[in-house]
Amino acid sequence: YMLLPPLTRKAPRRAPHNSPARVRVCVRLRPGVGSGEGQDAPCVRGLDSRSLEIVNWRNQMETMKYQFDAFYGDVATQHDIYTGSVQPILRHLLEGQNASVLAYGPTGAGKTHTMLGSPEQPGVIPRAMCDVLKMSRDAVGSDWDVSISMSYLEIYQEKVLDLLEPSLQDLPIREDRNHHILVPGLTERELVSFMDFERHFLPASRNRTVASTRLNQRSSRSHTVLLVWMHQTQRCPPHAHRAAKLCLIDLAGSEDNRRTGNRGLRLKESGAINTSLFVLGKVVDALNQGLPRVPYRDSKLTRLLQDSLGGSAHSIVITNVAPEQRFYFDTLTTLNFAARSKQIVNKPFTHESLPGMERSWEPGHLGSLGVVGGVGASGLEQRGWARSQDTWVLWEGSWEPRSPGFQPPPIPNNPGVLASLPSLGCNDAHVSPVQITSKEEKEEAGILLIEKKKRGPKRKVSQGGPASHENQAPPEWQLAVRPDLLAQSLKNILALLNDGSAKELTALHRIGRKKAQLIVAWRELHGPFGKVEELQNVEGISAKQVASFISANILIGIGSLQ
Numbered sequence: 128y129m130l131l132p133p134l135t136r137k138a139p140r141r142a143p144h145n146s147p148a149r150v151r152v153c154v155r156l157r158p159g160v161g162s163g164e165g166q167d168a169p170c171v172r173g174l175d176s177r178s179l180e181i182v183n184w185r186n187q188m189e190t191m192k193y194q195f196d197a198f199y200g201d202v203a204t205q206h207d208i209y210t211g212s213v214q215p216i217l218r219h220l221l222e223g224q225n226a227s228v229l230a231y232g233p234t235g236a237g238k239t240h241t242m243l244g245s246p247e248q249p250g251v252i253p254r255a256m257c258d259v260l261k262m263s264r265d266a267v268g269s270d271w272d273v274s275i276s277m278s279y280l281e282i283y284q285e286k287v288l289d290l291l292e293p294s295l296q297d298l299p300i301r302e303d304r305n306h307h308i309l310v311p312g313l314t315e316r317e318l319v320s321f322m323d324f325e326r327h328f329l330p331a332s333r334n335r336t337v338a339s340t341r342l343n344q345r346s347s348r349s350h351t352v353l354l355v356w357m358h359q360t361q362r363c364p365p366h367a368h369r370a371a372k373l374c375l376i377d378l379a380g381s382e383d384n385r386r387t388g389n390r391g392l393r394l395k396e397s398g399a400i401n402t403s404l405f406v407l408g409k410v411v412d413a414l415n416q417g418l419p420r421v422p423y424r425d426s427k428l429t430r431l432l433q434d435s436l437g438g439s440a441h442s443i444v445i446t447n448v449a450p451e452q453r454f455y456f457d458t459l460t461t462l463n464f465a466a467r468s469k470q471i472v473n474k475p476f477t478h479e480s481l482p483g484m485e486r487s488w489e490p491g492h493l494g495s496l497g498v499v500g501g502v503g504a505s506g507l508e509q510r511g512w513a514r515s516q517d518t519w520v521l522w523e524g525s526w527e528p529r530s531p532g533f534q535p536p537p538i539p540n541n542p543g544v545l546a547s548l549p550s551l552g553c554n555d556a557h558v559s560p561v562q563i564t565s566k567e568e569k570e571e572a573g574i575l576l577i578e579k580k581k582r583g584p585k586r587k588v589s590q591g592g593p594a595s596h597e598n599q600a601p602p603e604w605q606l607a608v609r610p611d612l613l614a615q616s617l618k619n620i621l622a623l624l625n626d627g628s629a630k631e632l633t634a635l636h637r638i639g640r641k642k643a644q645l646i647v648a649w650r651e652l653h654g655p656f657g658k659v660e661e662l663q664n665v666e667g668i669s670a671k672q673v674a675s676f677i678s679a680n681i682l683i684g685i686g687s688l689q
């Protein structure tokens with residue numbers, strides 16, 4: 128049963144005709160590491176060739192189901208992934224259309240295995256190179272002359288570094304008048320055979336490895352992009368020319384989103400990784416929903432991919448996840464990220480009602496709401512926004528499971544949110560700096576910014592948290608929820624109030640068994656509620672309690688919005 132209203136779901140939008148191509152998303156589950164006793168039960172289970180479920184074994188009842196374009200279980204081979212999801216898009220290169228393959232997921236989930244593989248189990252990159260080079264050989268004797276070349280770069284801390292020529296640092300990204308994305312100065316090597324490819328690619332990969340030992344795990348903290356160009360020229364007049372680009376990308380580990388207390392370089396790295404991955408999610412979302420604005424320019428990665436994601440390009444994101452229970456939280460976040468524009472088959476649910484503990488976290492569109500959250504057996508997870516001048520931070524955090532009825536403290540909407548979350552007992556906090564400056568972007572993120580001219584002296588904290596939190600709240604800003612989302616949330620709560628059994632009603636915050644019974648009795652006598660506020664007509668429920676009920680169920684953590 129869906130307990131929290133779908134605060135973050137947007138009305139499905141049909142992509143208009145001629146709209147940019149959809150980005151396909153598939154999930155690959157890596158086999159478990161180790162065997163025998165002590166081995167975790169896997170937290171991810173395949174249901175069919177497109178669906179999977181994730182199980183939190185601390186509470187087996189907490190299960191989420193997702194549907195993607197394809198799901199590859201732990202027995203899937205490199206060949207299965209390649210022929211099932213990658214090879215079909217390569218033929219479009221011959222038509223002069225760009226393509227991209229991105230491996231996404233936390234460290235150790237199998238991105239490099241999927242993209243690169245090993246000599247025994249070659250991955251997407253060597254297989255695609257073989258096919259592309261074969262296409263050029265097959266063209267011999269045809270009307271077209273096909274040539275192949277490659278560039279290899281890394282995006283590290285929002286800087287473009289040339290791996291074929293490591294002395295070239297921080298290259299610019301430009302767009303020509305035909306909207307092709309170029310990296311002036313980037314080294315390009317012509318390839319005739321697979322041996323040529325290995326000759327350039329292997330030492331360049333070592334460049335990356337050398338840097339990683341020096342720069343502390345740089346390999347999983349940078350995005351590596353192999354660009355493969357296919358140029359075709361007609362042998363006979365009019366000697367037409369076609370160019371297509373294939374981008375093969377091993378993304379930085381998505382778990383870097385969730386580092387706590389990072390300082391210095393680590394914090395800078397996290398920020399840069401988060402910016403790119405966060406914007407990538409927004410780009411994929413915008414393309415798949417047919418939104419008029421796609422925020423390619425907001426990160427180096429998406430800017431580089433501007434002509435390879437959307438438009439007439441063909442793209443696939445391979446989301447890698449690990450089965451071990453200890454990666455449950457990473458896996459859940461990764462799947463939620465990947466599922467932003469996918470259908471979530473059902474919402475988190477619990478079969479049993481344990482008053483106050485069965486609230487489940489609503490997954491969905493990151494940042495589409497000021498703060499969302501809910502209490503589940505795995506604790507409480509919340510997301511929110513905070514602002515520091517023109518930089519917004521998106522934060523996420525979780526609290527350990529608490530006693531029934533546990534409410535999170537109010538979260539300050541201020542730039543010090545990173546520092547303050549751990550002190551509030553939030554043990555898995557992380558932030559992602561994002562530039563959100565235009566009104567359009569704020570609306571996209573679901574943020575309504577309310578500028579307050581001046582706030583008076585310290586106000587009372589409204590949700591029972593320590594008063595000191597209020598000291599950290601910014602004097603001039605507060606966040607509110609977009610009215611349409613708010614209306615939708617209220618509608619869903621109303622539906623539950625009108626249709627839920629007494630037991631189901633106790634799943635709502637601030638509704639215990641007694642109040643639930645009062646509501647059901649009132650409903651039987653007077654018929655359904657017209658609006659949530661009418662709860663105050665129920666004898667034994669005051670207007671004040673209704674206000675607190677609404678804010679606890681919709682705006683958990685936004686203490687100032689009352």
Ligand SMILES: Nc1ncnc2c1ncn2[C@@H]1O[C@H](COP(=O)(O)OP(=O)(O)OP(=O)(O)O)[C@@H](O)[C@H]1O
Pocket residue numbers: 156157158232233234235236237238239240241346347379380447
């Ligand atoms: N499908 C698979 N079958 C067998 N082994 C796998 C599979 N996927 C990953 N592995 C193994 O798991 C380990 C971690 O995988 P890998 O290095 O590809 O992760 P990653 O996501 O690229 O991590 P990082 O972000 O740190 O680079 C490696 O030893 C790899 O060989």
